[in-house]
Amino acid sequence: MAALETQLTELQKQYDDFKTLGLQLNMARGKPGSGQLDLSAGLLGAFPSYKLEDGTDARNYGILNGIPECRNLFAGLLGINADRIIAGASSSLNVMFDTMASLCLFGTGGGKPWHYYKFEGTPVKFLCPVPGYDRHFTICEELGIEMIPVPLLEDGPDMDMVSELAAKDPLIKGIWCVPLYSNPEGVCYSDEVVDRLASMETAAEDFRIFWDNAYGVHHFEERTPLKDILAACESAGHPDRTYYFFSTSKITFPGAGVALVASGEKNINELKKHMSAQTIGHNKLNQLHHVQFFKTPEGIRHHMELHAKELAPRFQMVLDWLEREISGTGYARWTSPKGGYFISLYTKPGCASRTVELAKNAGLTLTPAGAAYPYGNDPEDSHIRIAPSYPSLEELEKAMKLFCICIKLAATEHLLKEEKEN
Template sequence: MTTELSQMSHDELSALLDEQHSLHAELKAQGLALDITRGKPSPRQLDLSRELLSMRVPRHAADGQDVRNYGGAKGLPEIREIFAELLGVDVDHLLAADNSSLSIMHDLLTFAMLHRLPGAQAPWFGQNIKFIAPVPGYDRHFAICEHLGIEMIPVEMGEHGPDMDEVERLAADPSVKGMWVVPMYANPNGVIYDEETARRLVSMKAAPDFRIWWDNAYALHHLTDAEPAPLPILQMAQEAGNPDRIFMLASTSKITHAGDGVAFLASSTGNLDWYLKHASVRSIGPDKVNQLRHAHYLKDAGGVRELMRRHRALLAPKFQIVDSVLKRRLDGTGIARWTHPAGGYFVTLDVLDGTASRVVALAKEAGIALTPAGSSHPLHDDPHDRTIRLAPSFPTEGELQAAMDGVATCVLLAAAEKLLG
């Protein structure tokens, strides 16, 4: 389609509406059951690491620890050394934990609510604290704040990160205590934070107990031959005189298996000592058997990079399908634009203002599950009702082709309804 819908006559829009109604009816008649709601690895991706389920694991780590027993709160040196290299941090500033980095993020924030952070005058509980929330952003980040009653202030994302003038203005308020950041292939729009943005974040004026949750979930998840290295953010923070500002998180959830992965926390010595003090009450050490299994399976940083290239071979064609279908069905209509990420797990589709919720509802009627409209914004409130997150990873290529064709029909149908309304 080459004509913008806003330029169509009433009769032309009515004809388009009738056409899309017919296509939508055909979709419903097919009895589809397609799900592109979450960025889950596909079974083929999980099978890349199936050896983990059967390999033998020694009883002792390189430092002599019996991995079957209690202790070892910092995690095994073997797995920490591999990921310290990959994440660009000193191994002494990196902890290895259980499978979920989201659990660590939740614990960090909960501990800060209940126990005084380094630099804080008091625990955050009972204070009217606020977090900066770049939008569109990651719904599970926002859910932690919502669950704990923390106010979130949306800041629009740009090409290299959020609007830093606005971030700096907000951070100067002492009641603003934190910020969510996905620096590499941001969820959901694929933005890569550049060095200038990162340096401004670690240098800006903020409360002494202001922290950035630097979620490096997709640092190794490239979709092209270009494999940019993660920014050395802990070193940048140290150089800026704010060594405690960063909590860096990462995991193997989309590298090996989400169900038996290893999560990581990197930060300053003061932050890590504080975290371990409180985490030791919650747990007497992580799953060291699994950490050793991962270290033996991955072998070294090069082994991880090679495994991620095998993931890329499975994922990149799916992102190409999304782009190809959207381009064929929606290019030139003036009612949709979408991202072309170089990595990560998502494509952001922006539709005609006021129609995202309708698109999601129409897709549901046709048996296509999309992430609920508004999920990319705090409290599920997208003021423009325009942003939809697409997750191409889990379906087969055939299923994804059908799903995206259906989504395009729903976008056109919702837009025609809106413009005729």
């Protein structure tokens, strides 16, 4: 105990020194840094032309499913049939919320609206691989959809559990998936997981996979392949099982980009029907400008190589600090992703909330502990999401030095408390 008390005193001194600096550092969300945003500065210039290839003036009403040039661009990038794409709002979160709300209001495939069950006192449920994306969970909470956590393994969700749950409960209507460099774990789904999701038996005929491929082109070095979920569903006889979402939010400008949803023919027709009451047409000028800026799928891939040069050093700095300061202590473990935007860190059980609290009190804002779990409930109180993209390298150096002190301080406090109780 004496050694721990000495360690606590030294760590407290280091921590107090940081508090005097008046820092205002932020690693809470996966926001692109200024260097990444500068890469898309060309989008802020004048339009070479407002006309589409067929002569249509993009400044006017119309084209509900998005201009053909934009749909073709992303079809080539993602390997999706352009006719099964709706290019619409500026962010995929926008499109995901609207799609889920549509299912709650109208149902799909002739089934009952999902909110029918809520008003009957038995709300529908969604499977949520954890740790996962907090915004997905917020959509479910907002719409009154019950969330069921399932473990996220090294190659995707625990498919034995997913298959068992989906097969026996008709109120389980779907699953959230971030299939490539998942938020926040960095997991990439295997071909086997994709095939099992596409082909598994479900008690609900209107079971839907919400496939949020947010980081589909966000590689650091080698491109990690991802099996085509839409083709897999088609082959398995479930062509309308998946809604596939993608956007340029972390490619060009967040909130000012292009987002799309792709699915089977019946789903796309349903969505277009509901959209026709919502809008006459989306922002075609923005779609056209993105086409003019990137020109080809290879143009997007080259652009993302420039993003990787901005992001990779930040991720390496985080990993270097953790390796140097935390490795071997038993105080935490962490992931080493090959792409995406986040690193998952796991403190000793019971220490995540305290670590985040210490960081905040010293001027470092992190994502709230537990945010990567439905209802904010991390049963181990151990998970923290690290988002290195936004701070400058100089700021990130300070943030990581402070963060490592907070991890060690929280763990030492916890160990001392355990020894005193025993």
